[in-house]
Amino acid sequence: MLTDYHMHLQPDGAEARARAAHRWEREGGPRSAGWIGHYVDRARARGVAEIAVTEHVHRFRDAAGWHPSPFWREEATEDLTAHCAALAAARDGGLPVLVGIEMDWLPDRVDDIRALLAAHPFDVVLGSVHWLGPLGVDSPDEPAWDALPAEEVWSRYLAELEAAAGSGLFDVLAHPDLPKVFGHRLPAALAPRMDAVVDAIARSGVCVECSSAGLRKPIGELYPDPDLLGRFREAGVPVTLASDAHSPEDVARDYPTAVAALRAAGYETITRFRSREREQVPVRWA
Ligand SMILES: [Zn+2]
Numbered sequence: 001m002l003t004d005y006h007m008h009l010q011p012d013g014a015e016a017r018a019r020a021a022h023r024w025e026r027e028g029g030p031r032s033a034g035w036i037g038h039y040v041d042r043a044r045a046r047g048v049a050e051i052a053v054t055e056h057v058h059r060f061r062d063a064a065g066w067h068p069s070p071f072w073r074e075e076a077t078e079d080l081t082a083h084c085a086a087l088a089a090a091r092d093g094g095l096p097v098l099v100g101i102e103m104d105w106l107p108d109r110v111d112d113i114r115a116l117l118a119a120h121p122f123d124v125v126l127g128s129v130h131w132l133g134p135l136g137v138d139s140p141d142e143p144a145w146d147a148l149p150a151e152e153v154w155s156r157y158l159a160e161l162e163a164a165a166g167s168g169l170f171d172v173l174a175h176p177d178l179p180k181v182f183g184h185r186l187p188a189a190l191a192p193r194m195d196a197v198v199d200a201i202a203r204s205g206v207c208v209e210c211s212s213a214g215l216r217k218p219i220g221e222l223y224p225d226p227d228l229l230g231r232f233r234e235a236g237v238p239v240t241l242a243s244d245a246h247s248p249e250d251v252a253r254d255y256p257t258a259v260a261a262l263r264a265a266g267y268e269t270i271t272r273f274r275s276r277e278r279e280q281v282p283v284r285w286a
Pocket residue numbers: 102128130174175
């Protein structure tokens with residue numbers, strides 16, 4: 001089977017949501033069975049049997065004070081309990097939808113993260129390093145790239161990724177080579193450091209995602225790139241498949257490229273989750 005374990009029911013940012021709102025409002029809202037059904041329909045049309053909705057934790061009031069970024073604070077408008085209940089209702093009503101979340105790695109919020117994850121019925125939890133302290137890795141606000149040289153951004157990012165893996169909080173590390181998003185590839189001097197982080201991820205037991213989202217970004221390639229995916233495979237790191245869609249149209253987008261990369265790296269299975277328990281299933285088009 002194929003899955004898509006990374007997507008959002010709404011775009012990021014109030015302006016983009018306002019532009020798109022007419023679409024979900026005619027279905028009864030962004031958490032309605034009708035709107036979620038559009039994501040399921042697109043997945044099925046692309047040969048994908050199961051999806052996980054993994055809204056950003058920064059969308060929820062529960063996490064409003066976790067980060068100083070104005071963007072974060074402006075985004076924290078939603079009710080996480082109601083959100084999870086709507087997804088669980090869709091799942092328990094027979095839609096192939098899992099209750100997920102894209103959880104930021106914020107090292108000074110570990111206790112809050114653990115408590116929030118324990119309080120809700122998640123099937124799968126993504127861990128994402130979007131922030132280096134106050135600086136954003138992939139955000140146009142407070143960009144790390146304006147404040148630091150590329151080698152420093154990558155070096156700090158890899159330290160946080162390793163810490164996130166070792167925290168035991170997450171099931172899957174999302175977009176593991178995210179700092180390349182705007183075109184800054186890993187500096188050659190840091191290649192040995194990346195190897196060490198891959199080994200640390202393998203020891204931690206956490207999965208990484210193979211995400212087609214990078215194909216839609218300035219860098220124009222999968223997260224992780226095919227070489228890095230091969231290194232994860234050699235190290236024995238399990239994988240999930242992901243699109244990071246922020247609209248139904250992007251669910252399972254570019255999966256022929258992602259699935260071919262998995263196979264070329266030697267992966268024969270992907271990881272399926274339910275109630276944060278995992279199993280391996282063959283990589284196979286429906
Ligand atoms: Zn992300």
